[in-house]
Amino acid sequence: MKALLVLEDGRVFEGEGFGASGTRVGEVCFNTSMTGYQEVLTDPSYYGQIVAMTYPLIGNYGINPADDESARAQVSGFVIEELSAIPSSWRSQLSLPDYMAQNGIIGIQGIDTRALARHLRERGAMKTCLTTEAMSVEEATRRAREGAGVIGMDFVREVTTPKMYDWDPDDANSRRWSVAGATGSVDEEETALPPAKYHIVAYDYGMKRNILRRLRQNGFRVRVVPAGTMAEEVIALNPDGVFLSPGPGDPSALDYVHRSVRGLIGKKPIFGICLGHQMLSHAFGGRTFKLKFGHHGGNQPVKDLRTSRVDITAQNHGFAVDMDSLPAELEVTHVNLNDNTVEGLRHRSLPIFSVQYHPEAAPGPHDALHFFRQFAKLIDDSR
Numbered sequence: 476m477k478a479l480l481v482l483e484d485g486r487v488f489e490g491e492g493f494g495a496s497g498t499r500v501g502e503v504c505f506n507t508s509m510t511g512y513q514e515v516l517t518d519p520s521y522y523g524q525i526v527a528m529t530y531p532l533i534g535n536y537g538i539n540p541a542d543d544e545s546a547r548a549q550v551s552g553f554v555i556e557e558l559s560a561i562p563s564s565w566r567s568q569l570s571l572p573d574y575m576a577q578n579g580i581i582g583i584q585g586i587d588t589r590a591l592a593r594h595l596r597e598r599g600a601m602k603t604c605l606t607t608e609a610m611s612v613e614e615a616t617r618r619a620r621e622g623a624g625v626i627g628m629d630f631v632r633e634v635t636t637p638k639m640y641d642w643d644p645d646d647a648n649s650r651r652w653s654v655a656g657a658t659g660s661v662d663e664e665e666t667a668l669p670p671a672k673y674h675i676v677a678y679d680y681g682m683k684r685n686i687l688r689r690l691r692q693n694g695f696r697v698r699v700v701p702a703g704t705m706a707e708e709v710i711a712l713n714p715d716g717v718f719l720s721p722g723p724g725d726p727s728a729l730d731y732v733h734r735s736v737r738g739l740i741g742k743k744p745i746f747g748i749c750l751g752h753q754m755l756s757h758a759f760g761g762r763t764f765k766l767k768f769g770h771h772g773g774n775q776p777v778k779d780l781r782t783s784r785v786d787i788t789a790q791n792h793g794f795a796v797d798m799d800s801l802p803a804e805l806e807v808t809h810v811n812l813n814d815n816t817v818e819g820l821r822h823r824s825l826p827i828f829s830v831q832y833h834p835e836a837a838p839g840p841h842d843a844l845h846f847f848r849q850f851a852k853l854i855d856d857s858r
């Protein structure tokens with residue numbers, strides 16, 4: 476079926492629809508990862524967005540439920556250059572088109588995703604209408620322009636857990652697996668988990684499962700709480716530390732989260748990732764701003780200003796912390812080498828730190844996994 480991708484500035488891309496049918500409006504962004512399309516589709520931080528993959532061939536290894544980052548698909552639409560409709564992987568349980576049809580995701584293939592990415596880099600992120608219906612370009616452009624977009628939107632309420640829960644209490648879903656063996660054979664070995672030395676509370680602003688797995692693999696027992704949980708409720712649980720998760724939407728629109736985080740400052744060690752990093756900044760009186768086209772993908776270079784170490788990182792955010800708005804008690808520890816935006820913070824005296832990127836990244840890269848060990852050390856040092 477024919478499909479149209481129409482940007483709010485009138486740029487039109489024609490292609491072939493796959494997955495579900497219908498019309499979706501949302502901000503379009505491009506992701507530069509070469510693998511991990513299933514993780515992208517199920518990442519709550521993409522809620523309300525239409526995602527374009529710049530890697531030219533998508534769908535070749537199919538879909539495996541074990542790779543889902545949340546309980547449901549999160550994106551509003553999916554844009555690719557070429558669809559591999561027949562998967563070729565021993566792990567695959569479903570083709571990408573079938574998965575998208577079952578989960579109501581509209582896809583478009585056969586467009587020049589490189590041209591789309593270049594357009595967004597030059598003009599900036601913008602609202603888009605993706606449709607497989609019989610619709611004129613003029614109507615699609617109007618719908619794109621009238622769409623809600625991301626600025627000012629609280630999408631966290633749409634993706635947070637409705638109630639508190641303990642992650643993997645039986646240690647059944649957090650173990651590492653190694654795959655080895657000669658050609659034609661597969662040998663899976665399960666590695667043991669360390670003792671659960673630390674009990675922490677994790678705020679779910681759009682939690683990815685691999686974050687929870689990584690925390691457990693580093694000795695954390697995790698209780699997950701809804702985004703609206705007040706600081707007093709968390710303190711009453713008496714955790715060893717508090718984790719602030721990634722999530723979607725505009726960080727400046729989350730006043731209730733800012734208040735909760737502010738109430739935890741000085742009470743417990745805190746570690747934040749992505750939106751959690753931005754929530755810490757707002758709690759200390761800082762500001763965030765909309766990036767021109769965001770950081771989405773697995774190839775962002777980040778420099779540690781204390782050691783000069785450079786990590787290649789996975790990122791997924793459309794907003795960034797305003798460096799000039801930060802108070803003196805917060806030290807900028809990491810910067811993005813592409814645009815010099817803030818990628819890491821620490822408090823100069825309190826046990827608090829955060830990073831803008833994703834150390835838990837699935838499928839990778841894994842340069843920054845050491846931050847989970849750093850969180851454990853922070854708790855040990857603060858006892």
